[in-house]
Amino acid sequence: MHASRLSGTQMGATENELNTERPVRIPVACSIWEEPWFKGGDMKFISLINEHIERIICIFLMSGMTIILAIQVFMRYVVGDSLSWSEEVARYMFIWLIYIGISYGAKMMAHIKIEAALGVFPGPIKPYIVILSDILFLFFSLYVIFYSTKIVEKQLMLGQLSPAVHMPMWMIYSAPAVGFAMTSFRQCQVIIYRIRMLSEGEI
Numbered sequence: 135m136h137a138s139r140l141s142g143t144q145m146g147a148t149e150n151e152l153n154t155e156r157p158v159r160i161p162v163a164c165s166i167w168e169e170p171w172f173k174g175g176d177m178k179f180i181s182l183i184n185e186h187i188e189r190i191i192c193i194f195l196m197s198g199m200t201i202i203l204a205i206q207v208f209m210r211y212v213v214g215d216s217l218s219w220s221e222e223v224a225r226y227m228f229i230w231l232i233y234i235g236i237s238y239g240a241k242m243m244a245h246i247k248i249e250a251a252l253g254v255f256p257g258p259i260k261p262y263i264v265i266l267s268d269i270l271f272l273f274f275s276l277y278v279i280f281y282s283t284k285i286v287e288k289q290l291m292l293g294q295l296s297p298a299v300h301m302p303m304w305m306i307y308s309a310p311a312v313g314f315a316m317t318s319f320r321q322c323q324v325i326i327y328r329i330r331m332l333s334e335g336e337i
């Protein structure tokens with residue numbers, strides 16, 4: 135499906151939306167899976183993953199963290215015997231939640247930007263500045279992936295374990311790499327979306 139065939143709700147983004155003044159849902163057509171050179175796979179499943187993967191992971195992590203901390207509070211103040219592992223597990227889940235949340239924010243075009251700086255440029259140039267900022271953010275994400283993978287490699291060599299649950303620490307240190315890998319993919323979608331909107335004269 136080409137971008138021109140999408141409904142007005144999906145593609146009728148205004149200039150303010152492209153300038154990220156409010157979150158915009160990225161149509162599945164902006165995904166590389168909809169490109170003509172991609173022919174295989176179950177598109178319904180891919181569409182589901184494309185739309186909801188970050189949300190599902192964040193809900194799971196947030197729910198698990200809340201349940202664990204609630205159990206810890208109950209054990210400490212009602213039973214009088216604290217769990218030794220609850221705070222550590224909740225902390226690690228929170229770390230993963232942060233980095234997956236970055237990807238979700240990129241998908242929704244909801245990351246904070248300095249609107250005053252964007253207002254310095256003339257109106258016709260603003261869409262190009264927004265696209266340039268997305269490209270810079272993409273390069274920053276790739277930079278984080280590169281160096282975080284090096285940290286993960288070191289942790290794999292050291293074999294360090296967490297104090298309470300003896301979880302391999304490379305699993306914790308891989309959160310930035312995974313989160314920013316997903317963010318990089320979402321940034322590519324956003325850049326394609328903005329360029330298509332610009333080429334179709336929507337802004």
